[in-house]
Amino acid sequence: MTKMRVPVFLLLCWGCLGLLIYESYAFVHRTAPLQWFTALHGCTALALGMVAAYTLYERLHQSGAQSVVWPVGLIVVAGLDVGMQWYQGSDYLLSSLLQPFHVLAIALLIWRMTTIADKPTASYGEALLTHGAALIGVWGVAATWSPLVVVYADQYSGGDTLVGQGVTCLLAFVVSLVLTARRTIHTNVQHGVMLGVLFGIGVSQAVVSDSWRFLPLLLVTGLCFEGIRMWRPQAKRLSLIVCAAIWLLGYFATLHRTSIIAWDTTTWVGLCVLGICLAGVLSAVRMRPQEERR
Amino acid sequence: MTPIRIAQNLSLPRRLAQTLACPAVAHWLLMPAFVWFVGGLFLDGWAHNHGRVDNTFFTPWHAVFYSGYAAVAVVLALLVWGSWMRGEQWQRDLALPYRIAILAAPGFGMAGVADLWWHTTYGFESGIELLLSPPHLALATSMVFICLAPARTDDESRSMGARIPALLSVLCAWSIATFILQFNHPFGIVWPAQTRIGETGVSVGIVGNVFHFALTGLMGGWVLARRFAPGSLTVVLVVNALLIALMGDEYRFAVGIGAAAILCELLDVLLARQGVTMRMRVVVRAGALAGLSAAGYYAVIAVTGVLIWPVAVCAGLCVLSAGVAAATQAVLEN
Numbered sequence: 001m002t003k004m005r006v007p008v009f010l011l012l013c014w015g016c017l018g019l020l021i022y023e024s025y026a027f028v029h030r031t032a033p034l035q036w037f038t039a040l041h042g043c044t045a046l047a048l049g050m051v052a053a054y055t056l057y058e059r060l061h062q063s064g065a066q067s068v069v070w071p072v073g074l075i076v077v078a079g080l081d082v083g084m085q086w087y088q089g090s091d092y093l094l095s096s097l098l099q100p101f102h103v104l105a106i107a108l109l110i111w112r113m114t115t116i117a118d119k120p121t122a123s124y125g126e127a128l129l130t131h132g133a134a135l136i137g138v139w140g141v142a143a144t145w146s147p148l149v150v151v152y153a154d155q156y157s158g159g160d161t162l163v164g165q166g167v168t169c170l171l172a173f174v175v176s177l178v179l180t181a182r183r184t185i186h187t188n189v190q191h192g193v194m195l196g197v198l199f200g201i202g203v204s205q206a207v208v209s210d211s212w213r214f215l216p217l218l219l220v221t222g223l224c225f226e227g228i229r230m231w232r233p234q235a236k237r238l239s240l241i242v243c244a245a246i247w248l249l250g251y252f253a254t255l256h257r258t259s260i261i262a263w264d265t266t267t268w269v270g271l272c273v274l275g276i277c278l279a280g281v282l283s284a285v286r287m288r289p290q291e292e293r294r
Numbered sequence: 295m296t297p298i299r300i301a302q303n304l305s306l307p308r309r310l311a312q313t314l315a316c317p318a319v320a321h322w323l324l325m326p327a328f329v330w331f332v333g334g335l336f337l338d339g340w341a342h343n344h345g346r347v348d349n350t351f352f353t354p355w356h357a358v359f360y361s362g363y364a365a366v367a368v369v370l371a372l373l374v375w376g377s378w379m380r381g382e383q384w385q386r387d388l389a390l391p392y393r394i395a396i397l398a399a400p401g402f403g404m405a406g407v408a409d410l411w412w413h414t415t416y417g418f419e420s421g422i423e424l425l426l427s428p429p430h431l432a433l434a435t436s437m438v439f440i441c442l443a444p445a446r447t448d449d450e451s452r453s454m455g456a457r458i459p460a461l462l463s464v465l466c467a468w469s470i471a472t473f474i475l476q477f478n479h480p481f482g483i484v485w486p487a488q489t490r491i492g493e494t495g496v497s498v499g500i501v502g503n504v505f506h507f508a509l510t511g512l513m514g515g516w517v518l519a520r521r522f523a524p525g526s527l528t529v530v531l532v533v534n535a536l537l538i539a540l541m542g543d544e545y546r547f548a549v550g551i552g553a554a555a556i557l558c559e560l561l562d563v564l565l566a567r568q569g570v571t572m573r574m575r576v577v578v579r580a581g582a583l584a585g586l587s588a589a590g591y592y593a594v595i596a597v598t599g600v601l602i603w604p605v606a607v608c609a610g611l612c613v614l615s616a617g618v619a620a621a622t623q624a625v626l627e628n
Binding site (some may be wrong): 084097098099100102103104107111134144145161163164165167168169171172175179181183229264266267270271273274277282284285 | 416419420423425426427428430431435474477478497498501502504505516556606607609610611612613614617621622625626627
């Protein structure tokens with residue numbers, strides 16, 4: 001992609017992501033009418049189509065004829081998504097959100113954004129989109145399960161089912177956080193990107209949930225992570241484990257300060273230990289085949 | 295691998311110490327001890343899930359579990375003794391995963407004492423509190439470190455037969471992880487057969503399903519990256535499914551996961567013949583295994599009972615699990 005066109009593309013991507021998050025807001029708050037062809041859906045579909053069309057245009061005009069599979073694939077899948085939703089009727093429930101073509105369209109879009117500039121020389125805006133799109137986009141769309149939007153720890157106790165749900169959601173969030181941080185370390189991206197990503201997810205989740213109480217925690221987590229990266233660039237594992245520990249302990253500290261922790265102490269302490277262990281495993285594991293590792 | 299030559303004029307203890315220097319000997323010695331140890335864990339879990347325990351620490355199930363630990367500890371102590379007899383220092387001369395396992399063994403013992411104190415002081419938890427209590431997590435973490443030692447010291451150039459202990463090591467570690475995460479395991483609570491769409495239980499089930507199937511996909515990718523023999527993944531997943539089934543008596547899901555694993559192994563053979571790079575194959579296997587194991591799970595429910603969730607949701611979850619596993623796998627390659 002030519003340098004001149006990058007800002008336009010970035011703008012389109014961010015716009016698309018923003019609209020997806022706003023859709024999530026409508027989903028969580030049930031503020032949108034229960035039809036598929038609403039103005040909101042129209043805007044999102046338009047933005048999505050523009051991203052695909054723009055990429056297609058770029059690729060068709062590039063010398064060397066790069067792959068057009070992604071933009072064409074996205075357009076086809078998005079078309080199938082609209083057709084399927086129209087056929088089934090949107091009920092603004094999980095069956096609409098988890099319709100396979102819908103999942104695939106969003107996944108393709110987010111995947112495209114996360115592969116924009118996977119290199120240390122990328123500009124801050126490019127790096128922010130590359131590293132933040134997955135975290136912000138996935139949790140934006142899956143807000144129903146986000147621990148920053150639906151807080152299970154101050155509502156449910158005793159019943160294994162909903163506590164188990166909350167624990168799994170928190171673990172999933174920690175895993176996504178650690179994986180994002182790990183990727184920023186391994187691609188040696190410039191300082192401040194992870195902080196920007198955490199600010200981005202904090203704001204987007206606050207918009208969806210109407211609650212800004214977790215934003216300071218995310219900023220503190222980002223600052224600590226960036227601090228360790230600057231102070232000890234070699235301490236990669238430590239920075240990831242500390243990032244997970246601060247976030248998990250800070251999450252329950254925030255709940256304790258702003259409302260209550262309804263869970264048994266054993267559960268939330270155990271969850272923090274489990275989350276930190278998981279971060280340790282994720283920071284250490286290498287999936288490459290042995291000969292490549294050598 | 296060069297066979298170790300043992301001089302015939304050495305005394306018996308010294309000859310034994312020389313024999314223990316061979317990594318394969320340690321691997322094979324640990325195998326039955328691991329079966330005992332991890333078998334004891336699942337036996338205890340079965341007893342808890344079937345109301346076969348009372349409020350005492352000294353149960354027959356704990357006896358099996360902790361005697362399994364003693365067997366593992368004896369083998370690890372033998373390794374330390376062998377190292378000492380050869381005039382080496384185990385802290386320096388043994389492979390790092392074994393050094394960690396040797397340190398984890400007393401760690402497990404201390405966690406066991408802490409567990410006894412915890413139960414005496416705070417009583418006996420049930421459900422999720424039981425799984426997430428700090429002493430139990432410490433026990434599980436030590437167990438994983440101990441059981442992973444043969445897999446982490448495994449040499450991919452060895453014959454398939456010589457790598458059986460490493461495969462068992464993977465099975466043990468994976469089984470311990472799924473045991474601790476059973477509070478939302480799809481084989482334990484079958485949400486797609488119990489809840490209607492729109493209810494809270496559906497969103498509960500969705501998280502558990504995606505989390506576990508994506509994790510299964512990642513494990514499949516890891517097994518492929520370690521170049522285990524074809525069929526290894528199927529064995530690990532089916533045995534693990536049967537062990538988890540002990541908790542809720544849901545043995546039918548072993549068929550679904552087995553079918554998914556076989557399909558993935560066939561897909562991988564096909565990709566290898568096409569000359570696809572190992573990196574790409576690992577990502578594809580992770581995604582395919584996650585998606586197919588989810589599909590196998592819903593298919594088993596539909597065939598053997600009633601699948602209440604809409605087909606669109608089930609299909610969407612297969613795609614979602616596959617996407618999450620493949621993306622995570624790609625990130626973890628670096």
